[in-house]
Amino acid sequence: MATPDFVAKGYRNGVPMGGALRGAPDGGAPxxxxxxxxxPDGANLDRVQMVKGWVDAAGETHERVYDLAVSGGREIGEDGRAREPVGNTVDIETATYANSIGAPTLQAHWTDPEFDPAQGAFYYVRVLEIPTPRWTTHDAAFYGVPLPDSVPPTVQDRAYTSPIWYMP
Known part of the structure; x- marks a missing residue:
């Protein structure tokens, strides 16, 4: 999977983010x-997730999260989730963190294990960074004031892709 033409292969053979996949690919799951x-100036990556959503025959909405790739040698269970946290290097007093955990890159190839070719769905990717100090933690360290009790001192920032829509 780690090839210099990764993106070119995706555009040549697949559906880009924000696009629509019409019909099951070769009769199988996407x-x-x-x-x-x-x-380059941010935190290492904790994990990459696929979020799948759909509406069932009764009109109820559903969403399922699958961990696709995780850092730190952790394992993804048969249920598609990694239960062990990445860890936390945040020094709350100084509002700093170390990129000594996580990974600079993560990649995966994933096929929907519960695909129903008759059911419309959407898929999008979510990427989580390792924990970093929340802005309130930065302010508390800079101004020498107590941390607020109403929010945690760390945050795990996330990035989201545009969805790919599956239409039977």
């Missing part, structure tokens, strides 16, 4: 190539 790279 597969997704995913690659995430951390911001």
């Amino acid at each position: 597969s997704f190539m995913v690659q995430a790279i951390r911001d």
Whole structure:
């Protein structure tokens, strides 16, 4: 999967983010190539997730999250989720963190294990960074004031892609 023409292969053989996949590919479940790279000035990556949503025959909405790639040698269970957290390097007193956990890049190839070719759905990717200090933690360290009790001192920033719509 780690090839210099990763993006070109995706556009040549697939549906780009924001696009529509009309009909099941070759009668089977859709597969997704995913690659995430951390911001050069930002935190390392914790995990890459696929979020699938659909509306059932009764009109009820559903959403399911699958972990596709996780950092730190953690394992993804049979249910598609990694239960072990990435860890936390945040020093709350100084409002700093270390990029000593997580990964600078994560990639995966995933096929929907519960695909129903007759059911419309959407898929989008969510990428989570390792924990970093919340802005209130930065302010508390800079101004020498207590942390607020109403919010946690750390945050895990996330990035989201545009969805790919599956239409039977």
